[in-house]
Each structure stands twice: as C-alpha cells, then as structure tokens.
Amino acid sequence: MRTTDAIKVRITDGPLPDAPARNADGECGAWVVFEGVVRRDEGGRAISALRYTAYEPMATNQLAELAGSILNTHGLVRVEVEHSRGQVPVGACSFRLSIGSAHRKEALAAMDEFIDRMKQDVPIWKEPVWA
Amino acid sequence: MRTTDAIKVRITDGPLPDAPARNADGECGAWVVFEGVVRRDEGGRAISALRYTAYEPMATNQLAELAGSILNTHGLVRVEVEHSRGQVPVGACSFRLSIGSAHRKEALAAMDEFIDRMKQDVPIWKEPVWA
Numbered sequence: 001m002r003t004t005d006a007i008k009v010r011i012t013d014g015p016l017p018d019a020p021a022r023n024a025d026g027e028c029g030a031w032v033v034f035e036g037v038v039r040r041d042e043g044g045r046a047i048s049a050l051r052y053t054a055y056e057p058m059a060t061n062q063l064a065e066l067a068g069s070i071l072n073t074h075g076l077v078r079v080e081v082e083h084s085r086g087q088v089p090v091g092a093c094s095f096r097l098s099i100g101s102a103h104r105k106e107a108l109a110a111m112d113e114f115i116d117r118m119k120q121d122v123p124i125w126k127e128p129v130w131a
Numbered sequence: 132m133r134t135t136d137a138i139k140v141r142i143t144d145g146p147l148p149d150a151p152a153r154n155a156d157g158e159c160g161a162w163v164v165f166e167g168v169v170r171r172d173e174g175g176r177a178i179s180a181l182r183y184t185a186y187e188p189m190a191t192n193q194l195a196e197l198a199g200s201i202l203n204t205h206g207l208v209r210v211e212v213e214h215s216r217g218q219v220p221v222g223a224c225s226f227r228l229s230i231g232s233a234h235r236k237e238a239l240a241a242m243d244e245f246i247d248r249m250k251q252d253v254p255i256w257k258e259p260v261w262a
Contacts, residue, residue, distance in 0.1 A: 019150070026171035026221040032242075033164045034235065040157035090157040104165065108243050111163075115235060 006071055008080040009063045011054055015092035016082050028077050028100035032107040034115065036095035038088050046131035052094060054085040055123035062122045066114060074110040076101045081114075083124060094126075137202055139211040140194045142185055146223035147213050159208050159231035163238040165246065167226035169219050177262035183225060185216040186254035193253045197245060205241040207232045212245075214255060225257075 022031055038050050067079040078100035088094040097114055101107040118124075153162055169181050198210040209231035219225040228245055232238040249255075 022166070022168075022224075026169065029168055029170040031164075031166040031168060033162075033166075035153070035162040035164075036235075037153075037160055037162060038157065039160040039233070093153075102170070104167075104246060105243075108239055112236075112239050 006076075006078055007064060007067045009060055009067060010082045011056065011060055012082060012084055013086050014084060015088045016084055016094065016096055019096060019098070020080075022098075022100075028102065030101050030104040030107050032099050032101075032104070032111055034095075034097045034111055035093045037093050038090050040090045042128045045128075047090065047128040048131045049087045049089045049129040050094065050126045051087045051129055052083070052085045053125045053127075054083065059083070059123050063118070066117055066122065070110045070114050070117075073113075074101070074106040076106060076110055079110075079114075085124070087129065137207075137209055138195060138198045140191055140198060141213045142187065142191055143213060143215055144217050145215060146219045147215055147225065147227055150227060150229070151211075153229075153231075159233065161232050161235040161238045163230050163232075163235070163242055165226075165228045165242055166224045168224050169221050171221045173259040176259075178221065178259040179262045180218050180220045180260040181225065181257045182218045182260055183214070183216045184256045184258075185214065189254050190214070194249070197248055197253065201241045201245050201248075204244075205232070205237040207237065207241055210241075210245075216255070218260065 063081050067081055071079050076099055080098040082096045084094040099107045099110055194212050198212055202210050211229040213227045215225040230238045230241055
C-alpha cells in the first residue's frame with residue numbers, strides 16, 4: 001500500500017472488501033466512489049470470473065503517480081485507489097476509486113480522467129474465465 | 132419510499148445511514164455513488180450543521196420522476212436516491228445518489244445531470260446552523 005495524507009493505493013488479492021469508512025472531518029463536501037464489478041458476460045459469452053494480472057511494483061507506482069497527478073490537476077482533497085489481482089468472480093468488485101473534494105464537478109471530471117488514463121498506462125491486464 | 136425494480140427514492144430524517152449493500156447480480160459493471168457531506172463552513176463562516184426542508188410529497192415524486200428520466204435517457208440499470216430532511220451535522224451525509232449501469236461513461240454523465248436538475252427542480256432547501 002502507498003499512503004500519504006491525501007493518497008492511498010492498494011492492490012488486493014481477489015475481490016475487494018467492502019468500502020472502508022469515509023473520512024468525516026467536514027473538509028470534503030463531495031465523495032464520489034466508482035466501483036468496477038465483474039459482469040456475467042464478456043462479448044456476449046458467459047463468464048464465471050475475471051483473472052487480473054498486475055505487474056508489480058510498477059502498477060502500484062503508476063497508480064500512485066496518477067492519483068497524485070489528478071489530485072493536483074483537479075484540486076482534490078483525497079484520492080483512494082484499490083485494485084484486485086488474481087481471480088474475481090461475477091458480481092464482485094475488482095476496482096474502487098474514491099475521490100473526496102470540496103465540490104462535485106471536479107470530483108466527477110477527475111474520476112473520468114483517472115479511469116481513462118489507468119486503462120491506457122497502468123500494467124494491469126484481465127482475462128475471462130469462461131463459465 | 133418509492134420503489135420499482137430499477138428505482139429507489141427515500142427521504143430520511145437526519146443524517147443518512149451507511150450505504151446499503153450493492154446489488155451483486157453481475158448485471159451492472161459499474162456502480163457510481165455520489166455522497167454529499169456537510170462541510171464545516173458555508174461562505175467562509177463556520178457552521179455546526181445544515182437544516183434541510185423538503186416539501187413532501189412533491190420532493191419524493193420529483194426525485195422519482197427525475198430518476199426515471201435519467202434511467203431512460205442514459206440506459207442505466209439502477210438509480211437509487213436518498214436525501215435527508217431536518218438537521219445534519221458537519222461531516223455527515225445528507226444526500227446519496229447510487230447509479231448502476233453496464234459501463235462507466237453513462238453512469239458519470241447521468242450523475243452530473245441528475246444533481247444539476249435536482250438542485251434546479253426539486254423542492255428541498257437548506258439553511259446553515261451557525262457554529
């Protein structure tokens with residue numbers, strides 16, 4: 001796990017646990033949480049799970065760098081990233097991005113940008129486990 | 132509370148309880164949750180709480196109508212809305228919008244649109260309780 005006051009990054013084996021309790025210090029007026037959940041089909045064909053491969057420590061380092069970049073660009077208060085590696089069954093959560101900010105607009109813009117850049121730059125791959 | 136298979140709307144007295152467990156049927160690949168939290172100042176002046184007034188049943192009806200509208204427009208799977216009325220202290224959650232969809236982009240677009248339209252159209256007002 002990488003942690004600063006404002007940034008947390010964690011890679012977890014298997015499905016992510018439930019979301020941790022939100023910081024409640026009254027600094028953030030908006031929390032936006034994105035959860036990526038394994039869908040039951042991939043390209044129309046049924047799957048039972050996705051299997052994620054993360055190239056460490058590069059994946060953690062790049063997630064932390066990306067978190068820092070969007071924190072600064074959008075003036076956010078908190079950016080927390082969790083990603084699975086290994087096998088995650090249908091219906092379970094494999095990715096969670098939690099953004100805390102003073103107001104809403106910057107949190108939503110930052111979330112979209114983070115996920116686009118993560119998919120492009122961070123060395124985490126997935127493959128279907130067919131049902 | 133208003134409930135259909137796809138839409139839930141609930142007005143709660145005081146702070147919202149923790150988020151309910153997410154539906155995990157593998158239909159939604161993306162869950163985006165927005166939480167509005169009471170910040171510790173309002174226009175630079177310290178507050179201890181916000182007090183919300185909701186004009187019922189119009190507020191619930193309009194939230195349900197808005198939820199249905201964005202569900203259809205953006206092709207979403209689930210829209211769940213919770214809003215407080217009465218007093219909510221600093222650091223507590225007074226509004227939660229949970230959107231489940233097949234993919235991410237439509238969930239983020241829908242979230243922004245929902246909150247903009249809610250602030251404009253739904254008869255819920257807030258006033259600061261000064262510290």
